[in-house]
Amino acid sequence: MCPPCSSYEPQPAYQPIPTTTASYQDYAGVNPPMVQTSGSLEQSHARNSYTPSQAINNHPDLFNCDNPSVMAQYLQYTPLRPSRILGIQPSTTGEEMLYPESPSRGQYFSNPGQGQATGLGIQCNDQLAGPMDPNPVMAAAGTAGNVASPSLTRQASYGDMPAQYDMLHTYGQPSSLLTGGQEVSEMQARSDFGVVYNPNQRTPSARRGPFKDHEKREKTAHTRRIGSCIRCRMQRIRCNLDPENEDGPCLTCRTVATNRIWRLSCLRWKITDVRLFKPGQVKGLEWTNRWKDSVVDDIGSWAGSETRVIRVTEGYTGHFIELRVRQFHPQKGDSLERSWFSNGQKKSVPIPPWAIVDMESAKGAFDDYIKKGLVACCKRLLGARERLLWRTYAVGMKLMGDTSTDDKEKELLNNTLDLWMSVRLTTKSFEIVGTETLGMSHTLIDDPANPLYGRIPLPPVMGAQIDSVLIHQIQPVLRRKTLEDLQKMTQEKKQKTWLTTYVVTFILLHNIALITRHDAEYARKHGMKARFAREDKVKEYNLGANTLLAYFHYCNKGVYPFSDECRDQDLQTLAALDDWAISFVRDTRRYVAEHKRQWEEMWKRDDYENEYYYVSQLFESNWQPRIMA
Numbered sequence: 001m002c003p004p005c006s007s008y009e010p011q012p013a014y015q016p017i018p019t020t021t022a023s024y025q026d027y028a029g030v031n032p033p034m035v036q037t038s039g040s041l042e043q044s045h046a047r048n049s050y051t052p053s054q055a056i057n058n059h060p061d062l063f064n065c066d067n068p069s070v071m072a073q074y075l076q077y078t079p080l081r082p083s084r085i086l087g088i089q090p091s092t093t094g095e096e097m098l099y100p101e102s103p104s105r106g107q108y109f110s111n112p113g114q115g116q117a118t119g120l121g122i123q124c125n126d127q128l129a130g131p132m133d134p135n136p137v138m139a140a141a142g143t144a145g146n147v148a149s150p151s152l153t154r155q156a157s158y159g160d161m162p163a164q165y166d167m168l169h170t171y172g173q174p175s176s177l178l179t180g181g182q183e184v185s186e187m188q189a190r191s192d193f194g195v196v197y198n199p200n201q202r203t204p205s206a207r208r209g210p211f212k213d214h215e216k217r218e219k220t221a222h223t224r225r226i227g228s229c230i231r232c233r234m235q236r237i238r239c240n241l242d243p244e245n246e247d248g249p250c251l252t253c254r255t256v257a258t259n260r261i262w263r264l265s266c267l268r269w270k271i272t273d274v275r276l277f278k279p280g281q282v283k284g285l286e287w288t289n290r291w292k293d294s295v296v297d298d299i300g301s302w303a304g305s306e307t308r309v310i311r312v313t314e315g316y317t318g319h320f321i322e323l324r325v326r327q328f329h330p331q332k333g334d335s336l337e338r339s340w341f342s343n344g345q346k347k348s349v350p351i352p353p354w355a356i357v358d359m360e361s362a363k364g365a366f367d368d369y370i371k372k373g374l375v376a377c378c379k380r381l382l383g384a385r386e387r388l389l390w391r392t393y394a395v396g397m398k399l400m401g402d403t404s405t406d407d408k409e410k411e412l413l414n415n416t417l418d419l420w421m422s423v424r425l426t427t428k429s430f431e432i433v434g435t436e437t438l439g440m441s442h443t444l445i446d447d448p449a450n451p452l453y454g455r456i457p458l459p460p461v462m463g464a465q466i467d468s469v470l471i472h473q474i475q476p477v478l479r480r481k482t483l484e485d486l487q488k489m490t491q492e493k494k495q496k497t498w499l500t501t502y503v504v505t506f507i508l509l510h511n512i513a514l515i516t517r518h519d520a521e522y523a524r525k526h527g528m529k530a531r532f533a534r535e536d537k538v539k540e541y542n543l544g545a546n547t548l549l550a551y552f553h554y555c556n557k558g559v560y561p562f563s564d565e566c567r568d569q570d571l572q573t574l575a576a577l578d579d580w581a582i583s584f585v586r587d588t589r590r591y592v593a594e595h596k597r598q599w600e601e602m603w604k605r606d607d608y609e610n611e612y613y614y615v616s617q618l619f620e621s622n623w624q625p626r627i628m629a
Helices: 039-044 134-145 182-189 214-226 230-235 359-372 374-381 387-401 407-424 460-492 495-525 535-555 568-574 579-604 615-619
Strands: 302-313 321-328 337-342 345-350 354-356 431-433
Touching: 230 460, 230 535, 321 359, 321 460, 337 495, 354 460, 359 374, 359 407, 359 460, 374 387, 374 407, 387 407, 387 495, 387 579, 407 460, 407 495, 460 495, 495 535, 495 568, 495 615, 535 615, 568 579, 579 615
Parallel strands: none
Antiparallel strands: 302 321, 302 431, 321 354, 337 345
């Protein structure tokens, strides 16, 4: 340092260092810093109190005062020692007080196998009932870390609580010091400072840094746009596209391609892209043009103030939904009749214009109805006649109510079944039941070919409102949750979740077959020449079914759990199953063997409307996609 920052006056020439050590000779038993040992530290910690005791002043001349009452107010501390030898140029570095380090809690552990986990990967030992003397710990730390002098580390003051006394323990006030012993000896021999690691603690995965190669960045962005293949996605590896044929197999899959074993085709499909319900009314057969943006507003143009409460049902559950309705003034695009084709001729009946008043209340009523009517709907549609279907759905409900099932699996099963139930409400016509019929009679539809023969049909605009609630408000939320959770659970590839993913995949495949059948029936009902009312959407359903099948077969890793060749050992390797679950797999295996030939004929006919068309492919060996032409 230079003036005016320093008061040191430079000498005209080098000055000899004083040979006297008188500044240290005034303190008995004290060596200069370069030869001082930790003996004084050990003596200082041997006190029985945490408060500084009074020291006798051996140098009364340092504070000379004739009034004893004034001097009694001051503690009699040992006089301050000189900071450096006189005559030596002062250091220009910052002057700091260096203390021995306070021992950490981990340094008290003598046995890494003992103690209790704190939840952070560190274990706590309850055998220590009092504070430890920091000197042996400092000696051990100095040995392990090759510290030259304990006096050059940080010293814990007596007023500080040692690290052993934290909020995780209820130790009493420290009254004695533990010096030496086997625990300290073992700690001195250790070189890891007593840190105990939890073997169950997962190491955080390393995050990929920014791309250094611009070309690789562009390829990755392009792959994300068009999607990576199933194999690369499941193995979390780079999917290198073929620059000459991006729609063909990726270069990564080509390196493992072989004719000796069966391998799944290179398919760029995602579970979250699967279509599971119809988008709305068939083009040209809409019931109203009021809500083209799928946002249902209030009618607005009501014909009167009178409101009525009606009961509606689709006929699956034996329950009904109450809705508050009101008559309205029709506008252009509102349908005022129910039509159908019978024996090649179009028929229709007039329907009065009634609509739902409160859409929010209607949504809440349908939410409750979906929960309440699930079991009854399954029994009505499946029943004992369909042993495979009913048994699989029953397993899903059993898993959902089992306390041993993980909460994430329960949530996935619950959302899947709710979605399945909500889609059923859009694939069958509602009817009015009860005494309030809005002025319509049971003889309104007198054609036995019509599914609503002898029943009270729903007004078309009211039907459009119900479809909007189910298709645009309830089903999208359930679909997103179901597919995202299924995608995540499938990519985790855990044994304990195999049965849940199988049941969920089974239910979704069965649902796709049912909505495909509904599309074919709707086309026949309205006299369409096409096989399906929405052929483009049915192809999307088919692609979604193949996506679910592809992921399921890939996760089975070449094991066919429902084949006679599958051993129990292979089954346990694939999935962690209880005895009742193994019994369920065996029962399914027998059913598959009984219907194998029948299903093969169904596949050849491309019988997409058959409710077994997709679920039967879960049990096929060497499965390959069947894409609808």
